[in-house]
Amino acid sequence: MTPQVRPVALVTGASRGVGAAIARALAPTHDLILGGRGSSELDALATEFDGAVTLPVDLTDDDTLEAAVETITDLDVLVHSAGIASTLEMVADTPVEEWRALLDINVVAAAELTRLLLPALRVRRGHIVFLNSGAGQQVRPGWTPYAASKFALRALADGVRAEEPELRVTSIYPGRIDTDMQREIVAREGNRYDPARYLTPSTVATAVVQAIAAPADAHPTDLTLRPRG
Numbered sequence: 001m002t003p004q005v006r007p008v009a010l011v012t013g014a015s016r017g018v019g020a021a022i023a024r025a026l027a028p029t030h031d032l033i034l035g036g037r038g039s040s041e042l043d044a045l046a047t048e049f050d051g052a053v054t055l056p057v058d059l060t061d062d063d064t065l066e067a068a069v070e071t072i073t074d075l076d077v078l079v080h081s082a083g084i085a086s087t088l089e090m091v092a093d094t095p096v097e098e099w100r101a102l103l104d105i106n107v108v109a110a111a112e113l114t115r116l117l118l119p120a121l122r123v124r125r126g127h128i129v130f131l132n133s134g135a136g137q138q139v140r141p142g143w144t145p146y147a148a149s150k151f152a153l154r155a156l157a158d159g160v161r162a163e164e165p166e167l168r169v170t171s172i173y174p175g176r177i178d179t180d181m182q183r184e185i186v187a188r189e190g191n192r193y194d195p196a197r198y199l200t201p202s203t204v205a206t207a208v209v210q211a212i213a214a215p216a217d218a219h220p221t222d223l224t225l226r227p228r229g
Helices: 016-025 040-046 062-069 095-125 144-163 180-189 200-214
Strands: 008-011 029-037 055-056 076-079 127-131 167-174 222-225
Touching: 008 016, 016 029, 016 040, 016 055, 016 167, 016 200, 029 040, 040 055, 040 144, 055 180, 062 095, 076 095, 127 144, 144 167, 167 200, 200 222
Parallel strands: 008 029, 008 076, 029 055, 076 127, 127 167, 167 222
Antiparallel strands: none
């Protein structure tokens, strides 16, 4: 009997936080390619799973990224989890460098990785998941640059969905998540950190897995998660 080939999933931002939680949630059903800047955390995560490989690359380094993924010829799942947060300044106080960094990492890098991997995804009629944010649905004072990057990410997902009808494309919009990044944000806001008020990374990971596991005749396009705390 021919052994069954497991589907392959590439997860960016896998070194820690939500990306690592998504990788752990997918591991029982998928072979993993773990994307992230080269680090001991990324290497340690790969050792948790049989057959997992790392993709230690800066997503904003176009030439290195293209070379790193050129051997990926078929891919079932691409999860965009990498991203950065804003310094929470008003538009009047936000330097151009921050605008460029947010858009480059949160949008342009995701667009380029998607472009490079579309041929591999088409082979498997694959699934792309964009981990967005509540900021991709509404804008609050102090969050405009970050929200702009997430609104653009939403447009990227919607556009790929329209242009690639053989693929499934899902945007997930979680509210605040209990991560190191969230602690930094709350500190900037000058508030007390209470993890009970936020989603856990594993909850977001479960939503990602459920979207991917949806039957083939269903196309989960958008999913919003809000903390109950």
